[in-house]
Amino acid sequence: MQARSTCLHCKTPIPPSLEGKDFCCTGCEAVYGLLHREGLGRYYELAGDKTAPVGEVSGPRSHSWLEPLVARAEEAGGSICTLDLDVQGIHCAACVWLMNELFKREKGGVSLHVNPGIGKVRLAWKRGDFDVERFVSRVEEFGYLFGPSKKTSNESTRSLLLRLGATAAIAGNVMLFSLAFYTGLGPEDGVVYELFTKLSVALSALVVFVGGWPFFRSAWKALSKGVLHLDLPIAAGILLAFGASLYQARGGQGELYYFDTLNVFVLLMLVGRWLQQRVLEKNQRFLLEDVGTEGITVRRREGDRLVFVSAPQIRKGDELVIAPGDLVPVDAEVQAPSAFTIDWITGEPDVVAVPAGGTVQAGAFNATRSAVTVVAKTDFEESPLPSLLRSTREERGTSHLRFWDLFARYYVAAVLLIATIGLFLWLPKGPEKALQVTVALLVVTCPCAIGIAIPLAYELAQARLRRQGLFVRSKSLLDKLPRVRKVLFDKTGTLTLGRLTLVDEGALDHLSEELRDALYDMVARSNHPVSRAIARALEKRSARYSAEANVHEVPGQGLELRRDGKVYRLGRADWAATGGAYEAASSAATVLSVDGIAAATFRTRETVRSDARREIEALRATGLSIWLVSGDSRAKVLAMAEELGIEPENVRAQMSPDAKAELVESLDREDTLFVGDGVNDSLAFSRAFVAGTPAVDRPVLPSRSDFFLLGEGIGAIRQAIELSKHLQRTVRRLIGIALAYNLLAISASMAGWMTPLRAAIAMPASSTLVLAFAVASMMSTRESRVEKKRKEQQLVPA
Amino acid sequence: MSVLVLQVFVSLMLVLGAVLLLAWSIRHADHEHADRLSLLPLEEEDSSSKHEA
Numbered sequence: 001m002q003a004r005s006t007c008l009h010c011k012t013p014i015p016p017s018l019e020g021k022d023f024c025c026t027g028c029e030a031v032y033g034l035l036h037r038e039g040l041g042r043y044y045e046l047a048g049d050k051t052a053p054v055g056e057v058s059g060p061r062s063h064s065w066l067e068p069l070v071a072r073a074e075e076a077g078g079s080i081c082t083l084d085l086d087v088q089g090i091h092c093a094a095c096v097w098l099m100n101e102l103f104k105r106e107k108g109g110v111s112l113h114v115n116p117g118i119g120k121v122r123l124a125w126k127r128g129d130f131d132v133e134r135f136v137s138r139v140e141e142f143g144y145l146f147g148p149s150k151k152t153s154n155e156s157t158r159s160l161l162l163r164l165g166a167t168a169a170i171a172g173n174v175m176l177f178s179l180a181f182y183t184g185l186g187p188e189d190g191v192v193y194e195l196f197t198k199l200s201v202a203l204s205a206l207v208v209f210v211g212g213w214p215f216f217r218s219a220w221k222a223l224s225k226g227v228l229h230l231d232l233p234i235a236a237g238i239l240l241a242f243g244a245s246l247y248q249a250r251g252g253q254g255e256l257y258y259f260d261t262l263n264v265f266v267l268l269m270l271v272g273r274w275l276q277q278r279v280l281e282k283n284q285r286f287l288l289e290d291v292g293t294e295g296i297t298v299r300r301r302e303g304d305r306l307v308f309v310s311a312p313q314i315r316k317g318d319e320l321v322i323a324p325g326d327l328v329p330v331d332a333e334v335q336a337p338s339a340f341t342i343d344w345i346t347g348e349p350d351v352v353a354v355p356a357g358g359t360v361q362a363g364a365f366n367a368t369r370s371a372v373t374v375v376a377k378t379d380f381e382e383s384p385l386p387s388l389l390r391s392t393r394e395e396r397g398t399s400h401l402r403f404w405d406l407f408a409r410y411y412v413a414a415v416l417l418i419a420t421i422g423l424f425l426w427l428p429k430g431p432e433k434a435l436q437v438t439v440a441l442l443v444v445t446c447p448c449a450i451g452i453a454i455p456l457a458y459e460l461a462q463a464r465l466r467r468q469g470l471f472v473r474s475k476s477l478l479d480k481l482p483r484v485r486k487v488l489f490d491k492t493g494t495l496t497l498g499r500l501t502l503v504d505e506g507a508l509d510h511l512s513e514e515l516r517d518a519l520y521d522m523v524a525r526s527n528h529p530v531s532r533a534i535a536r537a538l539e540k541r542s543a544r545y546s547a548e549a550n551v552h553e554v555p556g557q558g559l560e561l562r563r564d565g566k567v568y569r570l571g572r573a574d575w576a577a578t579g580g581a582y583e584a585a586s587s588a589a590t591v592l593s594v595d596g597i598a599a600a601t602f603r604t605r606e607t608v609r610s611d612a613r614r615e616i617e618a619l620r621a622t623g624l625s626i627w628l629v630s631g632d633s634r635a636k637v638l639a640m641a642e643e644l645g646i647e648p649e650n651v652r653a654q655m656s657p658d659a660k661a662e663l664v665e666s667l668d669r670e671d672t673l674f675v676g677d678g679v680n681d682s683l684a685f686s687r688a689f690v691a692g693t694p695a696v697d698r699p700v701l702p703s704r705s706d707f708f709l710l711g712e713g714i715g716a717i718r719q720a721i722e723l724s725k726h727l728q729r730t731v732r733r734l735i736g737i738a739l740a741y742n743l744l745a746i747s748a749s750m751a752g753w754m755t756p757l758r759a760a761i762a763m764p765a766s767s768t769l770v771l772a773f774a775v776a777s778m779m780s781t782r783e784s785r786v787e788k789k790r791k792e793q794q795l796v797p798a
Numbered sequence: 799m800s801v802l803v804l805q806v807f808v809s810l811m812l813v814l815g816a817v818l819l820l821a822w823s824i825r826h827a828d829h830e831h832a833d834r835l836s837l838l839p840l841e842e843e844d845s846s847s848k849h850e851a
Contacts, residue, residue, distance in 0.1 A: 115827040116827075118827070158824050161820075161824055161829070162817075162820065162821055162824055165816075165817060165820040165821075165824075166817045166820075169813045169816050169817050170813060172813075173809060173810065173813055192802060195802075195803065195806065199806065199810075
């Protein structure tokens with residue numbers, strides 16, 4: 001029996017390393033099981049193929065942000081309480097159904113209003129009779145995430161949709177009236193002719209005003225800045241076609257009206273504009289507007305314990321321990337001289353020294369090798385960090401963007417020039433004929449390919465990538481990807497699945513209390529992944545924290561603590577266990593020693609993303625240069641590079657955030673793609689030509705990246721590059737078709753053969769042609785044909 | 799003739815009604831999942847939601 005090729009939950013291809021399994025990631029497996037256990041299998045009937053991968057399963061989230069919101073809702077008057085929340089992960093109607101089903105199972109709920117367009121819910125419940133946190137946790141088990149209500153609906157998209165709807169409804173009626181004119185309705189028909197003419201004029205005026213407004217506004221804005229925008233010939237075409245039709249209407253020549261063509265023209269242009277706006281907004285709104293401050297944890301001293309708390313829980317006066325490389329979440333007073341970097345905010349790579357008693361600003365990173373204690377000067381609510389995190393990545397000017405800009409300018413100039421030539425050529429035959437030719441020229445040269453077919457091709461490409469778990473955030477990503485020649489991967493969290501875990505936590509139980517506390521004092525002050533893994537395990541064992549402990553981090557070796565005349569070390573075996581022979585077999589492990597005698601060893605596990613090796617090979621096969629850039633030790637990074645088949649000369653280890661950024665800058669010829677997952681990668685992000693992240697659950701990066709990934713694999717990156725090249729070819733062909741059509745149409749118009757009836761046929765026909773070509777081309781990539789073949793061969797279990 | 803005028807009037811009222819309904823739908827943000835809403839009346843009594851989405 002052949003194995004499945006696509007995930008049972010999200011239908012994305014299963015990475016070869018998971019061959020034989022039914023799911024692409026643990027998240028999908030968990031959600032699939034849960035849906036069936038809960039009797040919610042109908043979700044799949046409603047969802048069709050719109051489900052997206054769930055990704056790595058993370059533990060239960062803190063809902064500390066929810067408590068004050070619920071309390072505030074309960075305190076408001078009335079027996080029914082209401083609360084608005086943002087939700088991440090809504091794809092389709094099936095998600096709405098699922099949330100409603102789960103809501104109905106909770107006691108005390110009154111209503112649930114889901115807005116899937118922007119990802120918001122409004123909960124209403126009977127006061128004191130409904131557990132909001134329980135409901136939120138239940139829904140989050142299915143892969144959704146809730147956050148405080150911060151998203152607002154985009155008024156411009158809503159208004160564009162309303163304009164589109166109104167224009168479509170009116171255009172249908174005007175076309176029916178025009179049919180009567182084309183089939184012989186004339187002034188001799190008296191009242192009917194007069195009625196139809198008046199209605200055509202009135203309704204078309206409405207369409208020009210309602211539907212044409214976005215084009216008039218943007219054309220005027222561009223003109224006032226001295227720029228030739230693509231909306232200029234659209235606006236001019238609309239106004240001239242309307243003016244000429246009004247002129248003909250006065251003269252009583254119904255067959256010379258352009259009303260129906262005008263209406264269809266405005267409608268098609270609005271469809272294109274709406275498609276463009278909708279696609280980007282949909283992807284951007286998929287994530288919580290919340291910048292992920294819940295995901296920033298900081299060590300807060302509480303008596304003799306050091307507790308990890310999420311940033312929003314920080315209050316003025318809290319004593320915080322900032323480990324090397326950690327972020328300071330609020331403006332704070334430094335207790336001992338230290339140094340910080342704020343490069344991701346200012347772009348300046350210099351380290352800033354702060355004396356004892358000095359103030360360090362929110363967003364700074366500890367740049368020293370020791371943990372530093374700071375006292376929060378404000379509550380987190382007053383911290384400027386959220387607004388810093390919310391700042392989005394700037395679009396960098398590229399030759400492709402310049403191409404569209406230039407293309408639009410030349411197009412506008414050419415259309416206006418041709419229309420003017422037409423006017424002057426036909427002027428000797430009378431102003432009426434000259435106007436007819438000019439209007440025909442402006443109407444038939446409508447940029448349908450650029451206005452509708454190209455946005456549709458982009459929409460199809462993005463929809464395809466969404467299904468693979470890649471969400472496009474920046475307008476220019478698909479234009480920039482074909483230029484990418486160098487792909488730089490961060491290691492931990494990007495090519496691996498993030499955090500390390502201890503292979504044998506039981507080793508900690510054999511330690512004396514004194515040794516355990518000393519170990520905790522070391523690891524609690526370190527940001528190293530191994531330290532974090534040990535710290536997490538020790539927290540479960542109630543280890544105690546001592547604020548006085550003086551822990552020193554030795555670069556590339558480990559941590560050292562001197563206490564009561566003893567020297568405790570945690571790190572490399574040959575550095576920590578110097579006082580006694582140590583088994584060579586332990587050299588790969590982290591060793592805890594007391595006065596040079598080994599006391600315990602800790603082995604950690606790091607899971608490489610399932611398809612990393614295959615994808616890196618495939619990316620190299622397409623001629624791309626692959627780099628591995630990491631802050632980790634050289635030995636570990638080289639070992640991973642070897643496992644993944646990356647050449648040693650393209651490996652950089654022990655890289656600081658600045659060094660990563662410098663490397664990206666030195667390599668970048670408007671052709672680098674950086675994929676990273678930590679706040680400290682944000683500087684490299686800003687220097688890279690294209691940046692992406694698999695870290696949707698961590699702050700900063702999704703908002704600063706061009707795309708983000710869901711799911712356990714990185715295969716979508718290669719697919720995005722391939723698809724972007726295919727899209728580029730499609731766009732070029734579309735422009736070719738449009739130019740050929742325009743050449744024919746212009747010739748016919750110049751010769752005076754173009755009548756409103758012919759334009760009414762030619763313009764929608766050409767639009768349909770380019771639309772059909774765009775759809776056919778984007779639906780049939782080489783990969784989709786291979787995928788189809790695989791599906792045909794696949795044996796789907798019952 | 800009067801019938802024709804009446805028909806045109808009715809069709810324009812229908813257009814107006816459609817546009818108003820669209821505006822209402824956009825305002826209540828249910829146009830994104832209209833497919834599911836349209837099927838709600840066909841759902842079984844026990845699963846039909848009192849909680850309208």
